Amino acid sequence: MPPIISVKSLRKQYDSGFEALKSVSLDIVRGEVFALLGPNGAGKTTLISTICGLVRPTAGEIFVGGHNAITDFRAARQMIGLVPQEMPTAPFEKVIDTVAFSRGLFGLPSKPALIEEILKDLTLWDKRDNPIMSLSGGMKRRLLVAKALAHEPAVLFLDEPTAGVDVELRHDMWRLVGQLKDRGVTIILTTHYIEEAEEMADRVGVINKGEIILVEEKAELMRKLGRKELTLVLSEQLGEIPGSLAGYGLELSEDGFTLTYGYDTRAERTGITHLLTDLAAAGIRFNDLNTTQSSLEDIFVDLVKRQA
Numbered sequence: 498m499p500p501i502i503s504v505k506s507l508r509k510q511y512d513s514g515f516e517a518l519k520s521v522s523l524d525i526v527r528g529e530v531f532a533l534l535g536p537n538g539a540g541k542t543t544l545i546s547t548i549c550g551l552v553r554p555t556a557g558e559i560f561v562g563g564h565n566a567i568t569d570f571r572a573a574r575q576m577i578g579l580v581p582q583e584m585p586t587a588p589f590e591k592v593i594d595t596v597a598f599s600r601g602l603f604g605l606p607s608k609p610a611l612i613e614e615i616l617k618d619l620t621l622w623d624k625r626d627n628p629i630m631s632l633s634g635g636m637k638r639r640l641l642v643a644k645a646l647a648h649e650p651a652v653l654f655l656d657e658p659t660a661g662v663d664v665e666l667r668h669d670m671w672r673l674v675g676q677l678k679d680r681g682v683t684i685i686l687t688t689h690y691i692e693e694a695e696e697m698a699d700r701v702g703v704i705n706k707g708e709i710i711l712v713e714e715k716a717e718l719m720r721k722l723g724r725k726e727l728t729l730v731l732s733e734q735l736g737e738i739p740g741s742l743a744g745y746g747l748e749l750s751e752d753g754f755t756l757t758y759g760y761d762t763r764a765e766r767t768g769i770t771h772l773l774t775d776l777a778a779a780g781i782r783f784n785d786l787n788t789t790q791s792s793l794e795d796i797f798v799d800l801v802k803r804q805a
């Protein structure tokens with residue numbers, strides 16, 4: 498199946514001369530949830546804004562559902578719903594009117610049953626006749642999603658959907674993304690919260706300094722780069738790691754009471770049995786042990802650091 502979005506050698510140089518995107522190429526698979534991760538200033542918003550036609554690229558091509566987003570802007574834009582980070586100001590407008598208006602902007606006939614369904618899905622139906630300014634922060638966020646869905650887009654962009662919201666709303670957003678995906682909507686979200694990508698994404702792309710440095714299935718990424726750590730809490734303080742254990746690459750904590758052993762989760766032989774035998778031979782005893790697996794967060798920080 499052809500990708501629903503295809504970005505080819507996209508460059509964006511702002512008028513200041515700053516190059517925010519350096520030859521970015523990326524395909525988005527129909528129906529997937531794609532999380533775009535990157536530190537502040539990496540180019541996430543620039544990339545999204547360029548695909549959505551809000552920022553003009555300096556070079557490169559963008560196709561949305563096969564439509565060239567530059568020469569056939571209207572057809573491409575029609576397929577996209579964009580949930581921005583902030584509410585455009587129309588404080589006195591009624592909730593239901595603003596959502597209906599968003600649909601009208603695309604020149605589509607009104608469809609009250611659809612607007613009702615969207616507002617109900619987003620638990621805003623009871624507030625439909627209230628002015629926007631009377632909504633709580635969380636409701637305003639949901640209203641932004643409702644507006645973006647009003648013209649029945651095939652692709653939904655969520656720019657930092659849960660920045661600065663409480664835990665409950667964050668989980669609501671995650672559930673909502675799941676429901677939309679089930680209905681076949683392709684979702685692209687930017688986030689600083691790795692936990693969010695870990696929770697929702699099928700694939701993860703990492704952007705840093707205007708370049709996509711990695712695109713991978715989330716599960717594959719965690720399998721490939723994931724490391725496990727075995728931590729041993731020692732019974733007695735250890736001054737230094739004995740020479741007989743030098744080959745394991747152990748780390749001794751400053752207080753001399755914790756030994757950490759990192760191993761590759763893919764390795765067939767992790768060496769733990771040998772390590773424990775060698776520890777016993779060296780007379781090192783421990784009271785407790787635990788293992789931890791590196792999270793997507795560790796992997797991400799490591800990747801970005803490597804490129805610094």
Ligand SMILES: Nc1ncnc2c1ncn2[C@@H]1O[C@H](COP(=O)(O)OP(=O)(O)OP(=O)(O)O)[C@@H](O)[C@H]1O
Pocket residue numbers: 511512513515516517535536537538539540541542543544
């Ligand atoms: N209109 C502009 N003119 C000049 N430079 C800009 C403009 N907009 C963005 N930039 C620069 O381009 C770079 C990428 O910005 P962008 O907003 O795309 O990053 P981001 O990854 O979305 O960051 P954040 O996570 O902080 O939102 C930044 O260095 C930013 O200062």
